[in-house]
Amino acid sequence: DQQVKQNSPSLSVQEGRISILNCDYTNSMFDYFLWYKKYPAEGPTFLISISSIKDKNEDGRFTVFLNKSAKHLSLHIVPSQPGDSAVYFCAASPDGNQFYFGTGTSLTVIP
Amino acid sequence: DAGVTQSPTHLIKTRGQHVTLRCSPISGHKSVSWYQQVLGQGPQFIFQYYEKEERGRGNFPDRFSARQFPNYSSELNVNALLLGDSALYLCASSRTVVNSLYEQYFGPGTRLTVT
Numbered sequence: 635d636q637q638v639k640q641n642s643p644s645l646s647v648q649e650g651r652i653s654i655l656n657c658d659y660t661n662s663m664f665d666y667f668l669w670y671k672k673y674p675a676e677g678p679t680f681l682i683s684i685s686s687i688k689d690k691n692e693d694g695r696f697t698v699f700l701n702k703s704a705k706h707l708s709l710h711i712v713p714s715q716p717g718d719s720a721v722y723f724c725a726a727s728p729d730g731n732q733f734y735f736g737t738g739t740s741l742t743v744i745p
Numbered sequence: 746d747a748g749v750t751q752s753p754t755h756l757i758k759t760r761g762q763h764v765t766l767r768c769s770p771i772s773g774h775k776s777v778s779w780y781q782q783v784l785g786q787g788p789q790f791i792f793q794y795y796e797k798e799e800r801g802r803g804n805f806p807d808r809f810s811a812r813q814f815p816n817y818s819s820e821l822n823v824n825a826l827l828l829g830d831s832a833l834y835l836c837a838s839s840r841t842v843v844n845s846l847y848e849q850y851f852g853p854g855t856r857l858t859v860t
Contacts, residue, residue, distance in 0.1 A: 732790050
């Protein structure tokens with residue numbers, strides 16, 4: 635049973651525009667959320683996190699929004715750059731340790 | 746500082762065989778987690794070890810086992826391999842198990858193919 639879902643397997647965006655990646659979850663016990671970025675032949679790399687006490691967290695070009703009532707989070711990348719092209723995974727956890735991952739969204743930023 | 750290292754990089758096994766995958770965490774990290782990533786899916790949690798003790802287990806059969814050594818390196822063992830065990834096996838290390846939210850670093854993975 636997939637508790638974390640990323641319904642868009644792929645996304646293409648022009649360089650300089652905004653990329654919005656979405657993630658939905660079903661378990662109301664999830665309180666910690668992460669976004670990871672993965673390049674081919676590498677392990678996932680931590681990008682940004684948010685806990686349920688916040689609804690927004692910003693780090694440079696990356697902003698994560700959390701809507702607990704809708705069990706939805708999103709990652710905004712502004713402005714998008716070609717180096718951002720990668721697979722993005724969202725992950726959720728009830729305790730900050732055991733994480734459940736989504737299936738990933740492949741982002742392509744077109745120069 | 747070296748990152749998380751995993752060996753081997755690639756492995757081909759036959760159904761019914763046994764496999765051992767190895768992971769060395771970042772220096773100073775005491776927790777190791779294992780994940781299975783099947784093609785087209787996200788990583789699925791298998792185990793977490795901290796200070797040589799199992800601290801968490803995902804929904805995997807008893808054919809999967811792991812251990813952590815005094816130097817905090819870890820092995821993942823899979824017995825009686827099935828075709829469905831073909832996947833990328835990822836190891837992640839973190840300094841502790843308390844709020845490891847910001848500190849989970851992944852290795853490059855071991856690609857296991859079962860024929």
